[in-house]
Amino acid sequence: MVAVFTKELLSWYLITVKLGEAVESGVATTSTTSPTIEFPEQTQHSLQKQQQEPSESRQIVKRNYGENCEEVDNPPDSEWVISIKEKLEQASQDDAASSWAKLCIYRVPHYLREGDDKAYAPQIVSVGPYHHGKRRLRQMDRHKWRALQHVLKRTNHDINLYLDAVKELEERARACYEGPSITSLGSNEFVEMMVLDGCFVIELFRGAAEGFKQLGYPRNDPIFAMRGSMHIIQRDMIMLENQLPLFILDRLLGLQLGNPGQKGLVAKLVLQFFDPLMPTDEPLTKSYRSKLESSLRYATTFDPLSDHGGLHCVDVFRRSLLRRRPQREPRIWIKRWSHNRVADKRRQQLIHCVTELKEAGIKFKKRKTDRFWDIKFKNGILYIPRLLIHDGTKSLFLNLIAFEQCQLDCGNDITSYVVFMDNLINSHQDVAHLHYHGIIEHWLGSDAEVADLFNRLCQEVVFDINDSYLSHLSEDVNRYYDHKWNAWCASLRHNYFSNPWAIISLVAAVFLLLITFTQTFYGVYGYYKPS
Template sequence: MVAVFNKELLSWYLITVKLREAVESGVATTSTSSAELPGQNQELLQNQQQKPSESIEIVIRDDAENCEEADNRADSEWVISIKEKIDQARQDDADSSWEKLCIYRIPHYLREGDDKAYVPQIVSIGPYHHGKRRLRQMDRHKWRALNHVLKRTNHNIKLYLDAVAELEERARTCYEGLISLSSNEFIEMMVLDGCFVLELFRGVAEGFKRLGYPRNDPIFAMRGSMHSIQRDMIMLENQLPLFILDRLLGIQLGNPDQRGLVSKLALHFFDPLMPTDEPLTKSDRNKLESSLGYTTTSFDPLSDQGGLHCLDVFRRSLLRRGPQPEPRIWIKKWSHGNRVADKRRQQLIHCVTELNEAGIKFKKRKTDRFWDIKFNNGVLQIPRLLVHDGTKSLFLNLIALEQCHLDCGNEITSYVVFMDNLINSHEDVGYLHYCGILEHWLGNDAVVADLFNRLCQEVVFDINDSYLSPLSEDVNRYYNHRWNTWRASLTHNYFSSPWAFLSVAAAVVLLLLTFAQTFYGVYGYYHPS
């Protein structure tokens, strides 16, 4: 067996073989004919000698035609495969509705920071992590939740399956990429996960005992695992479309068209993950609202706010009447000064230590809106921020939502980048904690500093599209004024304590007395009495 990969070499090889066979057969035929028929004429002998050359020409022509046919066949298959890919792309554009896409897979450039912050550890919700072996243990509790719903409402399971089947196509368009589940599998997953989520929401709000669960239930009770479940359910890849939850809850309550109640239940369920716990009195709230120019909070979870999923509802509740930048445009005029991915180019403001040396004071701002930062007369007022073990995953998923969804602003990203600029070391964290601005449960200040320094490592951020850019410019302008730096240095070195003040005062008095003594000595010399 000879393996030949070159077409020309194969052709010459075949020609050589055929030539040798033809020559051998021609020689044998000639010798036989001459021995048996010595009386035949010379013309017949010449015709026999011409047969090998004719067979060679036939072999060469056949081989060339076969090679050409093989080349044409390969080119044809290649062109057909390209046309099939183009047809598939055309079909994807025709079938896919990119406007409805809202539940994204985390991009790889964001996962490089910390993949664990985006991947559920206990429970899977939705198709992205459905069926994973380490998450299957929670499936039996999902079926228990569905059984409790059917037993409590006396409904047939077909009622829920039919209701979700009507929304299947719309629900599939909310997810990125092709969902490999069949129609029945997808509907079953939506009903099972949706009822499980609603049971958790209602159990936290109304009490699990009222829903029929025992007080020692391993899942449906206020135990330590509930916090881990909350962290999993707030992740971007672990979401269900809000309209699915609205439909399922409407069937349970006998009001299929209700909206907004799921949002309210979701906010109550995820309240422990809130990054601020600043309690406000009624008078403080009234003063805050009057200073902001309105008399009531704008976020009403009972109204139809057009929420996409629970993470989007949570983000809306954080912002409330927050900064309202202009909507982002997909294609912008490129500028090397704005659209940047380099962390060194994301510097909005100096760190706390440097600002403090320049005379800028830090003060806790009384508000429950953690993003509402103010700067006036050298005082930077920052609302209180609570950092716990779920803060990192929460901020990373909120940033991922703002990075992926075009209709989202970048308010959370702007705030995190701002805080990242302020915090460079554990000394910065300690000073913010001393001012009452930063509270954390993470062991030591160095862990908090490392957390903020890693949150925006791979984030593409436009510093000119931040709601904190004008404030940062005012702070930097104050920082760059030399007189402010000198005054801060004087205050820090000579007026930082009462003893230092007394020493400076004594030195000034002694200097004045020495000057007076010198003056009178010189004056008496030139003007004797």
């Protein structure tokens, strides 16, 4: 037992000597000339653990107490504190590097897209970085390269001309997007994507305006022939997350036409390409089409939106819908109290539904105009323009509402209109009544589907009920609705004047009542004053 104890002491003594030599010499203690020492198994494990620990994680502080020297470990910051500091540093860099004022192409917030992601995600074609490289959208890439090859062959240009032009606008284009999908793209990949997607979009725009045959595509082309897939492409390209900056498209089209500095021509092409998605049944006028074709032929600058500009296709399309819209009058009492509320029926109500308004004597008539938002109320009659609803209307309205929710200075006119119609429509009876008067025309399966569409459009939308161009009209309608005399007159008309037989019965009843009253009068009169 004594021998074993002495052996352990000797081993610890040799270990201490070797550690001292290593500290003094600054080199490894194991060399070819050094004698081999067999350490106990536990001692070897502790030495290996000390060698694996990084030097920064252990700080030794020496304290002298006379002749004794004590080494004390200074514990480092814990891992979660270091993680917090790294996140704060990253946030500081993001805040300094980001330019929120230039951001205009947004990712749809999760609270808007919850449960209906299909309305915001493209199905067959991706444009821009948000959905770039997704597996289900790669099939369209070969058609994009075909479009770019057609452009280069038709214009006799070199690809470097387009790459260099977009390279100059790269920083400005990157500022239009947000999120990690931008930072993950290198400079060359980003420029290539802008040129490839931009030329593909312009080919679609020009083909819809001039004809794909004029651009060199055969009549049986699977994409550039205005077949059934074109409708799905139009729906994909009007989505907020599937956009390119308008200045990129203007530069690429200008290079093709020999005028790199032109602006506004793409905006006209946008209006004609997305005309089938308009929520009205009024097509583009012949005069507008002729001006558009002449501007493409001679590269003029005719542009109905030139005084407004545009950020991307969604912005241009929205501006075209709201052309000559009424200006809202300032309301003093808005400053006193403003309600930013979720636009559902439990928390806000602009107006009563069609059935309730009809019972209060309010009539509905179709207003003859192509501005679907231009609603009027006069003398108890609500004039509403015709609204065409198809399978792409839901996605169109959702993306327009999402843009108004994200873009600070664009107003909320589309949202106000949709909320107004949502209040009017509660059931399929309301849709049927509007359809009877020619206000709603739909290509869906039933009136119940139309009612469900409007009831789901604004479920989670943040909306100020006072900041709406329809707020004054809603007040007038509600004031008419609250007047009891109007409800009584409406009930009389509904119960006794709804059809000819009811009118005849009412007249007969009144006649009998008058005869009975006359007979009673003369009977009483003859009793008190006999002749």
